[in-house]
Amino acid sequence: IILLFAGCKSSKESVVSATLMIPKSNFTALELQTWYQKDYLTDSIPGISLDKWFKQNKKKSGREVIVAVIDTQVDINHEDLKDQFWTNQKEIPNNNIDDDNNGYVDDIHGWNFTSNKKGDYITWGNFESVRFIRQWDPLFKEKKEEQIKPEDIANYKEYQRAVKVNDKENIYYNRWLSGLNHSVSIFPLVKDTLKHFFPKEDYTYKQLDSLYKKHKLNDKTYRQRRESDDRDLGALIFYMMINMEDNESTLEALKGSQAELDSIVNKNLNKNFNDRIIIGDNPDVLEKGYGSGNVSITKKGLKNIQGHATKVTGIIAANRQNAIGVNGVAPNVKIMPLNISYSGDENDKDIAMAIYYAVDNGAKVINMSFGKEFSVHQQWVSDAFKYAEKHDVLLVHGSGNERFNVDENPYYPSDNSFDETPEVSANFINVGSTSARLDKTFVSAFSNYGKKNVDLFAPGEQIYTTTLGNTYKSDSGTSLAAPIVSGTAALIWSFYPNLTAIEIKQIIIDSGTTYNIEVTTPGTKDKLIAFSELSKSGKVLNVYNAMKLAEQRSKQKR
Known part of the structure; x- marks a missing residue:
C-alpha cells in the first residue's frame, strides 16, 4: 500500500x-x-x-x-x-x-x-576527457600541484580527474577488445568442436550449460577465459555460452562488436584522433x-x-x-x-x-x-x-x-x-x-x-x-x-x-x-x-x- x-x-x-x-x-x-x-x-x-x-x-x-x-x-x-x-x-x-x-x-x-556539404559526417568522436587532457597537457602534464599558478588550480584538478577517468577507461576497453580479438580468432574452433555434440548446430544456451556442467569443468571467469589462450573443451563451450548471452553467437556479430570496440579504443580514447577533419x-x-x-x-x-x-x-x-x-x-x-x-x-x-x-x-x-x-x-x-x-x-x-x-x-x-x-x-x-x-x-x-x-x-x-x-x-x-x-x-x-x-x-x-x-x-x-x-x-x-x-x-x- x-x-x-x-x-x-x-x-x-x-x-x-x-x-x-x-x-x-x-x-x-x-x-x-x-x-x-x-x-x-x-x-x-x-x-x-x-x-x-x-x-x-x-x-x-x-x-x-x-x-x-x-x-x-x-x-x-x-x-x-x-x-x-x-x-x-x-x-x-x-x-x-x-x-x-x-x-x-x-x-x-x-x-x-x-x-x-558532401554528406560526410562524424560517426566517432573523442570522449570529452580526452579533449580536456589534450587541451591542458602542454601546461599540466607531469606537473605537481605546487608547480601550478593559483589561477590554474581549478583546471589542474579537473585535468587530474580527466587523467584518472581516461586511464580507467583505457584499461577497461583495451581489455575488452583483447578478449574480443581472441574470441574472433578462436570462433572457428569453437564452432567445429560443438558440431561434434550438435551436428545441426541447433544448440541452446541451456543445452550448452548442461554440457558444461556434465563435464565438471572449472568455473573460471569470462574475462580470464577470453584473455587466456585456454582451448580445452570447457573453455570452448563457455565461449559460446557467453557469446550467446551477448547476442554474439555468430562470427559476423562478434566482428561487429570487435569493430565497435576498436573504434572506441582508437578514436574515442585516442588523443591523436582528430574528429573535426571531416567538418574542416x-x-x-x-x-x-x-x-x-x-x-x-x-x-x-x-x-x-x-x-x-x-x-x-x-x-x-x-x-x-x-x-x-x-x-x-x-x-x-x-x-x-x-x-x-x-x-x-x-x-x-x-x-x-x-x-x-x-x-x-x-x-x-x-x-x-x-x-x-x-x-x-x-x-x-x-x-x-x-x-x-x-x-x-x-x-x-x-x-x-x-x-x-x-x-x-x-x-x-x-x-x-x-x-x-x-x-x-x-x-x-x-x-x-x-x-x-x-x-x-x-x-x-x-x-x-x-x-x-x-x-x-x-x-x-x-x-x-x-x-x-x-x-x-x-x-x-x-x-x-x-x-x-x-x-x-x-x-x-x-x-x-x-x-x-x-x-x-x-x-x-x-x-x-x-x-x-x-x-x-x-x-x-x-x-x-x-x-x-x-x-x-x-x-x-x-x-x-x-x-x-x-x-x-x-x-x-x-
Whole structure:
C-alpha cells in the first residue's frame, strides 16, 4: 500500500489530496506501451496523467510551438514523424544561398553541425576527457600541484580527474577488445568442436550449460577465459555460452562488436584522433555556417546514427491524429532537428551554436538528451544558456545514466558551474528517470540524481516510441524522460502563451506528484532513501496538474 500526495499549488491556494491505493503490477501489452501517459488515481499506474488531461479537453486546440531537439541525426521520413518537422519558410531549398541571412545555407528543417556539404559526417568522436587532457597537457602534464599558478588550480584538478577517468577507461576497453580479438580468432574452433555434440548446430544456451556442467569443468571467469589462450573443451563451450548471452553467437556479430570496440579504443580514447577533419572547422572558435542543412543523411558506408533522435522526437511530437504508431506528448508541435551527437561526447562548440540557432530561429523549448562528465569550453555553453534565458526559451536536459549523484559528480551541460557559484541561468530543467514500478525500484537503476541539481523525475524506463524505418520499440534512459518534460512544456505554451519560460519551469516543478516511498539509491546494491531526497522538488511530472496550474497562473496575468 502506497501513500500518495498529488499537489497542485498556486499563489492563492494549495490543494493536497491523499489516498491509499495498491499500484498495478501486471500490465497488458498495450499498457506497457502507454504506461507513462496514465494516471495513478485512475489507472493505478504512476504515469504523467497525460491521457486524463486529453480526455477532459478533447475540443481544445492550441497554437503551434517549435521544439528544438539537439541530438543525433533523425529519421525525417518516419511515417509518424514526417509531418511534424519545422520548415524554415524564409529559405529556398537547395539553391545554395542563405536566403534569410541567418548564417546558414539551405537550412530547411534545421542544421547538422557534425557534417560537411558532401554528406560526410562524424560517426566517432573523442570522449570529452580526452579533449580536456589534450587541451591542458602542454601546461599540466607531469606537473605537481605546487608547480601550478593559483589561477590554474581549478583546471589542474579537473585535468587530474580527466587523467584518472581516461586511464580507467583505457584499461577497461583495451581489455575488452583483447578478449574480443581472441574470441574472433578462436570462433572457428569453437564452432567445429560443438558440431561434434550438435551436428545441426541447433544448440541452446541451456543445452550448452548442461554440457558444461556434465563435464565438471572449472568455473573460471569470462574475462580470464577470453584473455587466456585456454582451448580445452570447457573453455570452448563457455565461449559460446557467453557469446550467446551477448547476442554474439555468430562470427559476423562478434566482428561487429570487435569493430565497435576498436573504434572506441582508437578514436574515442585516442588523443591523436582528430574528429573535426571531416567538418574542416576550428573547434576552438565559435562561428556560424559550418556543417550542412541535411539533418537526415543516408549515405552508404557510413554508420547510421539517426536512432537516438528518432526516439526522442517521437516522444515529444509523434502524430496524434493519424491513428498509427504512438501519440506524442504534445500536438501543435514542430520539431527543429539540430544534429550534434555521434558515438563519443558532444563538442561544446556544437552545443553552444545549436542553442544559438534554436533561439534565433524561433524555438521555445530546447530538448537536450545527451551529457558528459567533462566540459572543455563550459563558458561557451553557459553563455548560450544565458542567451536562451534572455530570449525566453526553456532548456530541458536528461540528468544522465551513470547512476551517480550529480551534486557530487559534475555532469554537463548544466546550469551549475560546480564551483559553488550561483546557477548560470533560471531556465534549465534537469530530469531523472522513473519506472512503472511503484516500489523500491521506482527510480530507474541507471538514473543520475541530486537534491540540488536534478529538478524532478519523469518516466524514462521502457518507453515505447518511434524508431528507424517506420518501426516502434521500447527503450530506457533519462534521454527519454527529458522529452516527456519538453513535450509538456510545449503543451503548456501552446495553450498559455502569455507564460514565460521561467514560469513554465516553476509550474512543471510545483505541480508534480509526490510519492511518499523509499527507493533504492541508484548505483547502490540496496541502499534505501526517501524518494523526495533524490531531486530538488522530490516530485514526478504530472501533466494534468501542470495544465491546471498553468491555467490559473495564466489567468492571473491577464
